[in-house]
Amino acid sequence: MTNAPAHATAADLLALSPVIPVVVVDDAAHAVPLAEALLRGGVRVIELTLRTPAALAAIERVAAEVPGIVIGAGTVTAPEHAEQAAKAGAAFLVTPGSTDRVLDAAEDTGLPFLPGAATVSEAMRLAERGLTSLKFFPAEAAGGVDYLKSIGGPLPGLRFCPTGGITPATAPDYLALPNVGCVGGSWLAPKDALAAGDWARVEELARAASAL
Numbered sequence: 001m002t003n004a005p006a007h008a009t010a011a012d013l014l015a016l017s018p019v020i021p022v023v024v025v026d027d028a029a030h031a032v033p034l035a036e037a038l039l040r041g042g043v044r045v046i047e048l049t050l051r052t053p054a055a056l057a058a059i060e061r062v063a064a065e066v067p068g069i070v071i072g073a074g075t076v077t078a079p080e081h082a083e084q085a086a087k088a089g090a091a092f093l094v095t096p097g098s099t100d101r102v103l104d105a106a107e108d109t110g111l112p113f114l115p116g117a118a119t120v121s122e123a124m125r126l127a128e129r130g131l132t133s134l135k136f137f138p139a140e141a142a143g144g145v146d147y148l149k150s151i152g153g154p155l156p157g158l159r160f161c162p163t164g165g166i167t168p169a170t171a172p173d174y175l176a177l178p179n180v181g182c183v184g185g186s187w188l189a190p191k192d193a194l195a196a197g198d199w200a201r202v203e204e205l206a207r208a209a210s211a212l
């Protein structure tokens with residue numbers, strides 16, 4: 001499997017792993033060993049957030065050196081991020097919220113993407129554009145499991161990757177919902193584990209997450 005299957009859709013992204021690891025890297029050199037540790041633990045997707053100056057270089061390295069993992073760019077909050085991420089080799093994009101310009105830019109890349117929504121109206125607007133696989137952010141703060149359960153009735157065609165404040169303890173409650181394909185979480189790549197190069201710990205966290 002390559003890390004950028006041309007035919008992948010946003011719906012496919014929700015089926016890659018029960019948990020999409022949301023990662024912040026301060027040092028691009030951490031990205032490859034991190035991705036390899038996630039893969040060893042059975043997690044074949046990674047969302048690298050564009051929150052640090054190292055992020056684009058990190059995406060580039062993972063795309064080039066870890067072909068078994070599907071590498072995506074997260075925190076796409078400006079139109080230019082979409083093209084930069086695509087150029088770096090990202091196979092998908094994730095946005096925390098959705099503006100018309102960011103959505104246009106994401107669509108222009110041709111990559112599958114998970115646009116962020118936190119309300120019913122935002123989700124309906126995205127559905128009007130044909131976007132039906134969404135990120136629900138910030139999941140816990142915006143109403144959590146109860147909120148997603150409530151909107152499943154009126155919006156049965158939408159599926160979500162809730163992210164934000166989810167833990168290994170709460171993830172199963174989300175994953176049990178019919179309108180949830182996977183969850184996103186930062187707990188698979190703790191800052192101190194990255195700083196210490198503790199890849200065995202990342203592998204262990206990935207193994208537990210992939211079994212959820």
Ligand SMILES: O=C(O)C(=O)C[C@H](O)[C@H](O)COP(=O)(O)O
Pocket residue numbers: 022049074075076094095096137163164165166184185186187
């Ligand atoms: O950066 C982005 O694009 C975001 O949307 C924020 C992330 O989804 C959360 O930071 C996840 O982090 P935890 O809440 O610690 O699991």
